[in-house]
Amino acid sequence: MAAPAAPGNAGNGAAEEVERFDATSMRFNTAVIGRIRTGAAVISGSTAGILGLTGLYGFGFYFVASLLLSLLLFVKAKRNVAAHFSSPSAITTDGLFDGLSTYVLLWTFMYGMVHVY
């Protein structure tokens, strides 16, 4: 929907411009990020299990893998985060802990398969 620009003084109209975002596109992007985070948690969890990480090293590895994921998301957003997200935290910290349970599931599963049995 094309909303009319916020009325402001002709002189400093740009300063009073209200930021407007397309809600449908924002929801779409958030959903895409959520799907990617789940998939990445599966992959990094399996990796942690195969490497035989235990304790805090395993949790530390999740955040290292999230850092890599943020980098890949930055490239996917064509290095222009502001065009696709209202805040840069969308690709760094938003929903960071959503994938943690999936990660722990795959981590313990692969650790058990490879190192225990």
Place this chain on the structure above:
Amino acid sequence: MLTRVAFVLGALLLFNAAYSTVQYRNFLKMAEKDQSGLPIDIVLQTLAAMVLATWAIVEYTAPFKNIHGSNERVRYDAVDNRPIFYSFQHRGALLFKKQ
């Protein structure tokens, strides 16, 4: 297509690394060596497989949409267009009836 191939390749590399680790641990048990840690080639293969598969997942999903401005713009002459209020049962049918 490329991302699908990359994902399958990454998953296979990951599986291969897991299998190598199992064999290595069996070898350690057989040789009765007590040693923790994995050979560097298995570690590198696992990490490379993770990077490849994660990249494939990120690029396989739909591209992000621009949130500035709408993708379906309404033209100015259609702003007050409300198709749901169209009425075809009006006086026109009587006024312009053929005599």
